[in-house]
Amino acid sequence: MINDEALHQIQIQYKELLEQMQEIARTVARRRKVPSSRVRELHAYVAASHRNALCPCCELVPVVSDDAELLGEIDHWYHVSRGDAEETWPVCRKCNLRLTQPSFKATKGSHFQAYQFSLRTVMMLQDNQFNLFAYQEVA
Numbered sequence: 348m349i350n351d352e353a354l355h356q357i358q359i360q361y362k363e364l365l366e367q368m369q370e371i372a373r374t375v376a377r378r379r380k381v382p383s384s385r386v387r388e389l390h391a392y393v394a395a396s397h398r399n400a401l402c403p404c405c406e407l408v409p410v411v412s413d414d415a416e417l418l419g420e421i422d423h424w425y426h427v428s429r430g431d432a433e434e435t436w437p438v439c440r441k442c443n444l445r446l447t448q449p450s451f452k453a454t455k456g457s458h459f460q461a462y463q464f465s466l467r468t469v470m471m472l473q474d475n476q477f478n479l480f481a482y483q484e485v486a
């Protein structure tokens with residue numbers, strides 16, 4: 348049997364734990380880096396042009412619409428505070444939820460790296476085009 352005093356102590360400890368968890372949640376939320384519209388556009392373009400518009404994680408669910416709108420969500424691969432293009436990828440809602448499970452995420456590292464390879468290819472091409480235009484303006 349739990350007496351009233353023991354129950355009261357448990358209630359106090361529970362309340363303290365709850366307050367600590369709420370403070371941690373607030374801290375994480377403050378540090379969350381929402382990917383910029385430029386990053387979202389880049390992911391939409393890479394998924395459409397190199398991934399058949401499908402979620403690069405499951406390769407089943409479309410993440411880009413016919414008019415190049417991002418349908419899926421952006422997963423922060425490393426940490427919610429890291430939201431650059433090289434640290435995120437566009438995935439479907441189901442994958443984004445499952446990626447919070449370490450056992451599932453462990454099986455998707457090669458998928459993330461393959462997507463990042465496509466992203467780097469696109470970024471290099473864009474840099475080259477920019478340099479080409481810059482050269483033409485000078486010439």
Ligand SMILES: [Zn+2]
Pocket residue numbers: 402403404405406407408438439440441442443
């Ligand atoms: Zn998916």
